[in-house]
Amino acid sequence: MEYNENRAIYLQIADVICENILREKWKAGERIPSIREMAVSMEVNPNTVLRTYNYLQNRGIIYNRRGIGYYIGADARDKTLRLKRDEFIRDELPRLFRMMELLDIDFNELERLYNEHSGRSH
Numbered sequence: 001m002e003y004n005e006n007r008a009i010y011l012q013i014a015d016v017i018c019e020n021i022l023r024e025k026w027k028a029g030e031r032i033p034s035i036r037e038m039a040v041s042m043e044v045n046p047n048t049v050l051r052t053y054n055y056l057q058n059r060g061i062i063y064n065r066r067g068i069g070y071y072i073g074a075d076a077r078d079k080t081l082r083l084k085r086d087e088f089i090r091d092e093l094p095r096l097f098r099m100m101e102l103l104d105i106d107f108n109e110l111e112r113l114y115n116e117h118s119g120r121s122h
Helices: 009-022 035-042 046-058 076-103 107-118
Strands: 062-065 069-072
Touching: 009 035, 009 046, 009 076, 035 046, 046 062
Parallel strands: none
Antiparallel strands: 062 069
16 A cells, blocks of 8 residues: 555554445454554554554444454444545545635536546436
8 A cells, every 4th residue: 555645654544444344345243354464464563553443443433352353343334434524524625625716616517527537427
């Protein structure tokens, strides 16, 4: 994985896990890779993965079964959706709106571009 130097690595790993949950690759009750397994696959220090898991556990997205491993929480998809929506509205939308204003892109053009991108052309 290539990391963005403008965002903490543990949050970028959390983003990957959240995307897997939102895409339903990982479902409620499923075991996720151990800290060591995740560290190897992401090519990071295990302490970084531990920080990621603590971050997600504090938000109720994953939980630890002591001695067994980490699992996706029962309502992880809903919690993940709320978390990622809040982050998007707080962090991304202001940047998007600023760029739209600077580049003179209105909402009609944005909708057209979105539809083209998502394959929803009318």
